[in-house]
Amino acid sequence: MRFPPWPWLAGLLASLAVSAVQAAEEYSFDASSFEKKPFELGGFVQFKQEDFALNRDGAFYKLGYFGQSQRASLERSTATAELTGKLREGIGTFDFHTHADLQRDQLGHAQNNVLYEAAYSIRPDPGVTLEAGKRTLRWGKGYAWNPIGFVERPKDPNDPDLAREGYAMANADLIYNQDGPLRTIAFTPVLLPVQHKVNSDFGSSGHLNPAAKLYLLYRDTDIDFAWQGQGSRPGRYGMDLSRNLTSNFEIHGEWARIQKFSKPVTDTLGNVGSTVGNATSYLAGLRYLTETDTTYIAEYYRNGTGYSSQEAGNFYQLVDTAFAQWQQTGNGSLVQRALNLNQGSYGRPNPGQNYAYFRAQQKDGLGIVYFQPAVTAMLNLDDHSYQVMPELLYTGVKNLDLRMRYYTLQGKSFSDFGEKLNSRRLELQARYYF
Amino acid sequence: MTIRTLLLTGLLTFGVAVQAVALDGTKILEKVDRNLEPETYEAYRQLIDVQPDGSKKEYVLYTLKKGRDKVIALFLSPPSDKGRVTLRLGDNMWLYIPDVGKPVRITSLQSVTGSIFNNADILRIDYTAEYNVAATEEQADAYLLSLKAKTNEVAYDSLKMWVDKKALLPTTIEAYAASGMLLKTLHFKSVKDFGGGIKRPATLETDSPLYKGYKSVMLWSGLKKGTFSDSIFTLNYLPRIQELRK
Numbered sequence: 051m052r053f054p055p056w057p058w059l060a061g062l063l064a065s066l067a068v069s070a071v072q073a074a075e076e077y078s079f080d081a082s083s084f085e086k087k088p089f090e091l092g093g094f095v096q097f098k099q100e101d102f103a104l105n106r107d108g109a110f111y112k113l114g115y116f117g118q119s120q121r122a123s124l125e126r127s128t129a130t131a132e133l134t135g136k137l138r139e140g141i142g143t144f145d146f147h148t149h150a151d152l153q154r155d156q157l158g159h160a161q162n163n164v165l166y167e168a169a170y171s172i173r174p175d176p177g178v179t180l181e182a183g184k185r186t187l188r189w190g191k192g193y194a195w196n197p198i199g200f201v202e203r204p205k206d207p208n209d210p211d212l213a214r215e216g217y218a219m220a221n222a223d224l225i226y227n228q229d230g231p232l233r234t235i236a237f238t239p240v241l242l243p244v245q246h247k248v249n250s251d252f253g254s255s256g257h258l259n260p261a262a263k264l265y266l267l268y269r270d271t272d273i274d275f276a277w278q279g280q281g282s283r284p285g286r287y288g289m290d291l292s293r294n295l296t297s298n299f300e301i302h303g304e305w306a307r308i309q310k311f312s313k314p315v316t317d318t319l320g321n322v323g324s325t326v327g328n329a330t331s332y333l334a335g336l337r338y339l340t341e342t343d344t345t346y347i348a349e350y351y352r353n354g355t356g357y358s359s360q361e362a363g364n365f366y367q368l369v370d371t372a373f374a375q376w377q378q379t380g381n382g383s384l385v386q387r388a389l390n391l392n393q394g395s396y397g398r399p400n401p402g403q404n405y406a407y408f409r410a411q412q413k414d415g416l417g418i419v420y421f422q423p424a425v426t427a428m429l430n431l432d433d434h435s436y437q438v439m440p441e442l443l444y445t446g447v448k449n450l451d452l453r454m455r456y457y458t459l460q461g462k463s464f465s466d467f468g469e470k471l472n473s474r475r476l477e478l479q480a481r482y483y484f
Numbered sequence: 485m486t487i488r489t490l491l492l493t494g495l496l497t498f499g500v501a502v503q504a505v506a507l508d509g510t511k512i513l514e515k516v517d518r519n520l521e522p523e524t525y526e527a528y529r530q531l532i533d534v535q536p537d538g539s540k541k542e543y544v545l546y547t548l549k550k551g552r553d554k555v556i557a558l559f560l561s562p563p564s565d566k567g568r569v570t571l572r573l574g575d576n577m578w579l580y581i582p583d584v585g586k587p588v589r590i591t592s593l594q595s596v597t598g599s600i601f602n603n604a605d606i607l608r609i610d611y612t613a614e615y616n617v618a619a620t621e622e623q624a625d626a627y628l629l630s631l632k633a634k635t636n637e638v639a640y641d642s643l644k645m646w647v648d649k650k651a652l653l654p655t656t657i658e659a660y661a662a663s664g665m666l667l668k669t670l671h672f673k674s675v676k677d678f679g680g681g682i683k684r685p686a687t688l689e690t691d692s693p694l695y696k697g698y699k700s701v702m703l704w705s706g707l708k709k710g711t712f713s714d715s716i717f718t719l720n721y722l723p724r725i726q727e728l729r730k
Binding site: 077078079080081082084085086092094134136138143171173175176177179186187188189190193210211212213214223225226227228233234236238265267270272292293294296297298300302337339343345413414419420445446448449450451483484 | 528529530532533535541544546560561562563564566567573574575576581582583584585586588589591592593594595598636637638639674686687695698701703704705706712713714715716717718719720721724726727728729730
């Protein structure tokens with residue numbers, strides 16, 4: 051046997067051999083550890099720090115801080131845990147999604163435990179699914195708003211991708227596929243009960259509310275027809291569509307009509323009446339990806355149940371009048387009336403009638419892989435008030451998302467974003483998945 | 485024989501020869517498609533993104549393909565992406581994220597993982613479904629196929645594919661934009677017998693002049709023929725894809 055002439059060469063060869071083995075091992079993959087298990091558990095824990103610059107002249111600040119010590123800023127820390135799980139047995143699956151959060155700020159602390167979803171489903175055939183339990187059904191193609199989201203809690207346009215609490219319901223999914231221009235037909239019937247302690251925020255109790263969605267994939271276009279029968283809420287129907295005009299350019303739209311919709315409207319003195327009529331909402335949007343991996347999302351939203359600038363202005367005037375009266379006379383009855391209206395449709399995140407939404411996000415921003423800067427703007431087209439939100443997201447660390455957002459709201463007195471609770475907000479968030 | 489007849493005969497012979505070469509190229513590509521995967525199959529894949537500093541990000545996908553243009557990929561790992569599903573029906577692609585709760589349309593040039601592999605690589609359908617053979621060249625150990633996209637919807641305008649003559653499997657593919665710019669190079673390695681008559685590369689590495697220093701690797705495991713209902717390849721079924729796995 052001959053030996054290499056220099057010991058260092060032998061060492062080098064040995065290390066190269068080890069490296070070669072390591073490189074080979076590096077790229078071996080055995081999928082057996084990823085086979086389906088009868089029970090699965092996952093989720094995330096999250097810590098969020100928010101600093102609010104409060105808008106002390108805003109109507110919603112006055113209502114939100116009524117009877118409390120007045121302040122110019124607020125720092126809030128929130129710890130959140132969400133747990134998801136699945137239990138499988140035969141053709142049946144039970145799955146759940148829980149949410150728990152603990153908030154602490156200078157005013158105190160609060161705890162919130164919510165069961166987002168818990169449902170049992172069976173699939174006797176791939177084309178047939180029957181399900182009962184608490185479920186979040188999300189209908190519509192819009193990114194920030196969904197006029198045909200008939201059986202879901204409203205989404206937060208500031209964070210449209212957040213998980214939300216569902217409703218208790220029974221539903222089914224029937225899927226049929228074929229060749230030809232109409233490739234897919236899928237029908238989703240829903241029964242949603244409302245009783246004293248079941249889905250009580252959906253509408254008036256004592257109803258078993260029917261709803262349904264019909265999905266078609268026709269000539270490469272997604273089309274949905276949605277309907278919800280009259281019951282706890284007024285009856286409504288609508289449709290949406292989405293298609294790619296080119297591989298990097300998508301358009302979408304939604305249209306919905308609510309029949310005999312009753313809208314509470316106040317004057318500047320707190321006299322509340324109702325207008326009843328059919329309300330039509332619609333949305334048109336697009337998503338465009340550039341060659342440099344910038345994604346643009348733009349949407350126009352017509353909110354048929356919203357308030358005109360005049361109607362919203364009357365409410366803001368009422369708040370001003372109510373607080374002036376309370377400060378001068380100590381009589382808080384008008385403030386209470388404004389608070390009641392704030393609990394209803396005047397206090398929605400987007401109570402106006404015409405909105406524009408714009409978002410631009412850059413993949414691998416500044417040449418850093420997994421770094422995504424973005425900017426989002428929302429504009430009330432009637433009073434020209436707006437909100438702008440720059441955002442930085444980094445997902446380069448395994449199972450960890452780091453995000454920073456800064457909201458700034460601008461608008462004159464008696465305008466949508468000019469009367470919000472805060473004028474600026476800084477948000478830092480770390481989320482760890484397990 | 486007149487000059488006219490000679491010319492006509494010559495033209496016809498040349499035409500038939502050109503057609504035969506083009507036909508051979510198409511047949512080679514059809515064979516490559518079937519040698520890479522059965523038309524309908526299920527498989528597990530691991531995607532590894534290697535950054536210039538050596539750090540890695542890994543994903544595991546469960547994949548189903550039916551026919552020439554229906555593909556689904558379900559993310560099993562890491563936990564931050566678990567439950568995400570991508571669906572491709574021809575030129576249409578959607579991404580389902582459990583928290584968002586509804587599918588959104590995505591494009592072939594995007595990457596759901598953020599890696600050099602884009603959605604068209606991850607949800608690849610048959611090459612013959614997307615490309616025509618523009619030219620075929622015979623080399624010492626390989627055929628070099630020049631492929632041209634059938635439509636503007638295809639992720640890459642053209643491909644240069646080196647095919648091993650014996651195995652009729654690709655060894656290297658260069659992907660080009662319409663401008664002629666090289667977008668990425670795919671290297672097929674480690675031919676492995678998956679059983680059931682499937683013998684194909686178990687490793688696919690890619691690098692790109694647009695991502696200098698970065699590398700992405702795709703590893704195959706558990707590749708086997710399957711039979712699946714068309715109902716699975718629909719938007720309504722995406723939240724339930726996990727239940728299909730054995």
